[in-house]
Amino acid sequence: MRRLLLFIPLLIAVGIGVFLFAGIGKDPTKLESARIGKPVPEFQLQDLHDPEHMLDTSVFQGQVSLLNVWAEWCPSCWDEHEYLMHLASNEGVRIVGLNYKDQRETAFSFLGRLGNPYETIIFDPRGSLGFDLGVYGAPETYVIDADGVVLYRHVGVVNERVWQEVLLPVFNQAKGNS
Amino acid sequence: MRFYPLLLAMLFVVSPLRAEVMEVYDFDTRAEEQRYQNLIAELRCPKCQNQNIADSNAPISKDMRDEVYLMMQQGASNDEIVGALVDRFGEFVQYKPPVDKRTIFLWAFPAIAVIGGLLIVAGVVMRSRKQGQQETALSPEEKARVEQMLADKDQPSER
Amino acid sequence: MYPELGQLALILALLLSVLLAVVPLAGALTGRDSLQAFARPLASGMFVFTGLAFAILIHAFLVDDFSVAYVANNSNSMLPWYYKFSAVWGGHEGSLLLWILMLTGWTLAVAIFSRRLPSTMVSQVLAVMGMVCVGFFLFIIVTSNPFDRMLPNVPADGQDLNPLLQDIGLIMHPPMLYMGYVGFSVAFAFAIAALINGRLDAAWARWSRPWTTVAWSFLTIGIALGSWWAYYELGWGGWWFWDPVENASLLPWLSGTALMHSLAVTEKRGVFKSWTVLLAIVTFALSLLGTFLVRSGVLTSVHAFASDPERGSFLLMLLGITVVGSLLLYAFRAPVVHVRSRYGSLSREIFLLLNNVLLVSATLLVAIGTLYPLVLDYLDAGKLSIGEPFFNTTFSPLAVATGLLLGAGIFSRWKKTDGGMLARKLLWPLAISLVATAAVMVNYGSFAPWAFAGVFTAIWIAVATLWDLWDKSASRQGRLHGLKRQSRSYWGMVLGHLGVAMVMAGATVVSNYGVERDVRMTPGDSAMVGDYEIVFTDIGERQGANFTAQYGSFNVFLDGKLVTDLHPEKRNYPVGMSVMTEADIDAGLFRDVFVAIGERISDDAWAIRLQYKPLVRWLWLGSLVMAIGGFLAIADKRYRIRVKAEEKQKAQAGNTAPGKPAEASS
Numbered sequence A: 001m002r003r004l005l006l007f008i009p010l011l012i013a014v015g016i017g018v019f020l021f022a023g024i025g026k027d028p029t030k031l032e033s034a035r036i037g038k039p040v041p042e043f044q045l046q047d048l049h050d051p052e053h054m055l056d057t058s059v060f061q062g063q064v065s066l067l068n069v070w071a072e073w074c075p076s077c078w079d080e081h082e083y084l085m086h087l088a089s090n091e092g093v094r095i096v097g098l099n100y101k102d103q104r105e106t107a108f109s110f111l112g113r114l115g116n117p118y119e120t121i122i123f124d125p126r127g128s129l130g131f132d133l134g135v136y137g138a139p140e141t142y143v144i145d146a147d148g149v150v151l152y153r154h155v156g157v158v159n160e161r162v163w164q165e166v167l168l169p170v171f172n173q174a175k176g177n178s
Numbered sequence B: 001m002r003f004y005p006l007l008l009a010m011l012f013v014v015s016p017l018r019a020e021v022m023e024v025y026d027f028d029t030r031a032e033e034q035r036y037q038n039l040i041a042e043l044r045c046p047k048c049q050n051q052n053i054a055d056s057n058a059p060i061s062k063d064m065r066d067e068v069y070l071m072m073q074q075g076a077s078n079d080e081i082v083g084a085l086v087d088r089f090g091e092f093v094q095y096k097p098p099v100d101k102r103t104i105f106l107w108a109f110p111a112i113a114v115i116g117g118l119l120i121v122a123g124v125v126m127r128s129r130k131q132g133q134q135e136t137a138l139s140p141e142e143k144a145r146v147e148q149m150l151a152d153k154d155q156p157s158e159r
Numbered sequence C: 001m002y003p004e005l006g007q008l009a010l011i012l013a014l015l016l017s018v019l020l021a022v023v024p025l026a027g028a029l030t031g032r033d034s035l036q037a038f039a040r041p042l043a044s045g046m047f048v049f050t051g052l053a054f055a056i057l058i059h060a061f062l063v064d065d066f067s068v069a070y071v072a073n074n075s076n077s078m079l080p081w082y083y084k085f086s087a088v089w090g091g092h093e094g095s096l097l098l099w100i101l102m103l104t105g106w107t108l109a110v111a112i113f114s115r116r117l118p119s120t121m122v123s124q125v126l127a128v129m130g131m132v133c134v135g136f137f138l139f140i141i142v143t144s145n146p147f148d149r150m151l152p153n154v155p156a157d158g159q160d161l162n163p164l165l166q167d168i169g170l171i172m173h174p175p176m177l178y179m180g181y182v183g184f185s186v187a188f189a190f191a192i193a194a195l196i197n198g199r200l201d202a203a204w205a206r207w208s209r210p211w212t213t214v215a216w217s218f219l220t221i222g223i224a225l226g227s228w229w230a231y232y233e234l235g236w237g238g239w240w241f242w243d244p245v246e247n248a249s250l251l252p253w254l255s256g257t258a259l260m261h262s263l264a265v266t267e268k269r270g271v272f273k274s275w276t277v278l279l280a281i282v283t284f285a286l287s288l289l290g291t292f293l294v295r296s297g298v299l300t301s302v303h304a305f306a307s308d309p310e311r312g313s314f315l316l317m318l319l320g321i322t323v324v325g326s327l328l329l330y331a332f333r334a335p336v337v338h339v340r341s342r343y344g345s346l347s348r349e350i351f352l353l354l355n356n357v358l359l360v361s362a363t364l365l366v367a368i369g370t371l372y373p374l375v376l377d378y379l380d381a382g383k384l385s386i387g388e389p390f391f392n393t394t395f396s397p398l399a400v401a402t403g404l405l406l407g408a409g410i411f412s413r414w415k416k417t418d419g420g421m422l423a424r425k426l427l428w429p430l431a432i433s434l435v436a437t438a439a440v441m442v443n444y445g446s447f448a449p450w451a452f453a454g455v456f457t458a459i460w461i462a463v464a465t466l467w468d469l470w471d472k473s474a475s476r477q478g479r480l481h482g483l484k485r486q487s488r489s490y491w492g493m494v495l496g497h498l499g500v501a502m503v504m505a506g507a508t509v510v511s512n513y514g515v516e517r518d519v520r521m522t523p524g525d526s527a528m529v530g531d532y533e534i535v536f537t538d539i540g541e542r543q544g545a546n547f548t549a550q551y552g553s554f555n556v557f558l559d560g561k562l563v564t565d566l567h568p569e570k571r572n573y574p575v576g577m578s579v580m581t582e583a584d585i586d587a588g589l590f591r592d593v594f595v596a597i598g599e600r601i602s603d604d605a606w607a608i609r610l611q612y613k614p615l616v617r618w619l620w621l622g623s624l625v626m627a628i629g630g631f632l633a634i635a636d637k638r639y640r641i642r643v644k645a646e647e648k649q650k651a652q653a654g655n656t657a658p659g660k661p662a663e664a665s666s
Helices: A008-023 A075-090 A104-114 A128-133 A160-177 B004-014 B030-042 B059-073 B078-089 B104-134 B140-151 C002-030 C039-062 C069-074 C081-089 C092-113 C119-143 C168-197 C202-233 C244-269 C273-296 C309-333 C348-378 C388-409 C419-444 C449-472 C479-485 C488-513 C617-634 C643-653
Strands: A045-047 A065-070 A095-100 A120-124 A140-144 A150-155 C515-521 C526-529 C532-543 C548-558 C561-566 C569-573 C578-582 C584-586 C591-600 C606-614
Touching: A008 C273, A008 C309, A008 C348, A065 A075, A075 A095, A075 A104, A075 A160, A095 A128, A104 A120, A120 A128, A128 B078, A140 A160, A150 A160, B030 B059, B030 B078, B030 C388, B030 C515, B059 B078, B104 C348, B104 C388, C002 C039, C002 C119, C039 C069, C039 C081, C039 C092, C039 C119, C069 C092, C081 C092, C081 C168, C092 C119, C092 C168, C092 C273, C119 C168, C119 C309, C168 C202, C168 C244, C168 C273, C168 C309, C202 C244, C202 C273, C202 C617, C244 C273, C244 C348, C273 C309, C273 C348, C348 C388, C388 C419, C388 C449, C388 C488, C419 C449, C419 C488, C449 C488, C488 C606, C488 C617, C515 C526, C526 C606, C532 C591, C532 C606, C548 C591, C561 C584, C561 C591, C578 C591
Parallel strands: A065 A095, A095 A120
Antiparallel strands: A045 A120, A065 A140, A140 A150, C515 C606, C526 C532, C532 C548, C548 C561, C548 C569, C569 C578, C584 C591, C591 C606
16 A cells, blocks of 8 residues: 555656656747737827828728738848738738838838738837737737737748648638628 | 056046936836836746846847836836736746736645645654554564664764 | 767767666676676776767867868857867757766766675666666767768858857856766666665665765756856856756756755665655656756757757657656565654654755755746646746745754754754854844845845854854864864765855845846946946957957946956857857955946947846855865765775675675775
8 A cells, every 4th residue: 555655756757747748849939929819909100101191900990911010120021021922912811011110211122122912011110019019029920800809920930831721720710700 | 557546536536526327227216226127037038038128138128128117107016017018928928927726836836845745754753653662573684684774873973 | 080980989889888788787687797797898888989979079179070060060160279179068969978978987987986886786786877878879879969960061161159158167067067967877776776676775875875975066066157157158147047947957956965865864774765765766857857858948948959859759758768667666666664763753864854855845846837837838828937036935935944954953863852952052053143144134234034034044054063063073182183083974064064054145145135237338437336336437349269349448446446447348259140248247255246238328328237246156155165065075984995894794794695795894
């Protein structure tokens, strides 16, 4: 009977082992957005192309959209841009851009070289909307439903695999609901 | 070293005129400054490899420090400041996990472990006492072994 | 050509380790001396081939052989030679090779220093060491070969060693740390061997003790070096961050400390055997867990190696086999019979048992705090961070309790301590500690409950330790004679405990009375930190060996007198395009003044971090004192070989079971 007690350490060790095993291969730096299920925070920011035109959360009303956080200084943004072009022109995805901590001129030169997949671009030179959204590094891509509620956030480059496996299912679900 | 006296002299002349330097963030009192330091030490940079926003050079940490400072100037409490950042970046950014049903075991663990351990020790002592009273007979073999072990205790000064 | 030889050497070492794991054990189980006789040569051979592989890797670094992928990734031709040398263990593969070199080194050491032990015991211990080696040789050869080539596209130059690692800290910290981690494998092997042959007795404890103590001493130095390194090199003056990787090194240290103390009880009194053997297994398991945490990427850390799931799985498998195997053996073979030895509730046995309760609670606390985020994530209960505030709140009471117990325990006796005597003994140390603590509070000018508790505990430990030394060294032939009469192991204990007191004092004072300021300064400005006035005089540029630096010049004044000049730097390493902050520190026994340059705020203004760190050096000095205590303890006479006594005993005992001679030799 008392010998059974000696099995306790083994059980504890195996228990810990299960959690360690589950942890392998997961990226502990990937964070889920704290804004999921909540509306996009209120903002009043200029349109990148038209400083006179102020944008607010109404840009997300009525349609399911992707919100892509980008900047000219962000190397991965250059990498994913081509795929965003493809999504916008061939798949008919509505993409709203959030130009994050950038300058107008550099942003224009970026778009001039790579093309513009964005229906609208919010100009956020000080990163205030980015901060309220919880952006911690560009690029980030959010799926936002027709009521302006954040459904999902992807941190890092968007490519064929990410789109098909991660973003598209959420995107389609949002479309089905609206 | 030759310039040393000169330097001292200069200092002597200059120092009354020179006010204390500005903080990177300006605080009214030392207590506020300390509060700020404590806050930024307890907040985690979401982008970095496990650094607080006080130590991290990442731009996001700078933004977060700014926000902490701004909210402090607006008179926000510590909980409000941490809450505002948690709302944006998630619970991940606080190094002090909240006490709730997920973490109650974690927070209570030291007490559980120590109390459990003390109970075990109490059990050991009780049993040793009981056996002491019974004074069970040892087999000759066991007796020899115990004897030998006790004989090990040779030097009085040892642990 | 050479790298292939290195790989070959590793494969040969693997083969030898397989033989070592099998042949002597078979010999021991079947009673064939001829097979057991292979143990020592196999251990030597394994060490030689691993050493050869290591030497070849060093050579590849020194001659800039960038065809070797590991060299190309971790070195650069511009690196000074001594950093090329330490870059050998600057990445995962090389540091793993160092780990294994240490493991084979410890195996060889057991083979050399265990000649007085019964041969079956030696064979079994070495076989267990061999099994551990097999696992790690497989790990390095299969998943992490440091000799992999980048052919035919040999890069023109290497990618450089991370500038954080270009420091004396890297030269010293990992070898010491690994010596400690790996050293616990010896106590583990002794425990497993004792479980296999069912001879878990005082002799086993006596043999394990010195090995445990040495490993512990190395680990203590290793952790202290790491803390010191982080303090000045990571740039921001922190000495312990409760990062998962730091915790991973603390885990075996805490349980190793518990093990040293319970081994003392088992050796002296023959009790708590099952507990002690469990601690020996757990301590090594925690060393392996640490290795896993650092190299698998399951937790986020400032110090971790680049993560790789394949390596993580392999390591976890190794960890699993080792831990499950040994704990199964433990569950079936550990004795459950209660040794009939009497001890009162105030005996030294009980004091040491309480010490174990606290230390093991602390170990489990650190383990749970480190792994909890992983568990929550697995249960989909969110991503939490558990850091400094949590550990400071929960760990400190345990540390204080352990220290208070220590002070009282020093005066306890084996079997039974008279309560009244103990109370009388403690009266004066208590009074002295209270007065001294009050004096410290006055000196630092403020009172805080935890500062008081920590300082009091530190002084309490020191006073009790010295008081006991004074008591014990009383002698009719004079004090000096009395002091000389004390055994080395007693001196070891005294130093160990004084070291603990120093670390506690340092940790408490620097956390409670340290001052930290981030100020905006332009040349000519001055700022106060603690009692020190810091004047920013100038900023300039200089060219280093493989970097360019902007350096600031600061004068440090105390009461209007110049104390020193400090020159912190911001370095720019062009090869890796990285920027590094090099703080400059005026170190002192009672305080450090720390200046680091932060961001440039405007043309001539800089963010400057100023820190006043009282008693911060005591953290590392105390650790050093502890480690010296450990080394002193194992130099004790009773551990030295007494061939003659042993032979005599053998002759007398004739064919008694092996495993006894060492007991009789004392």
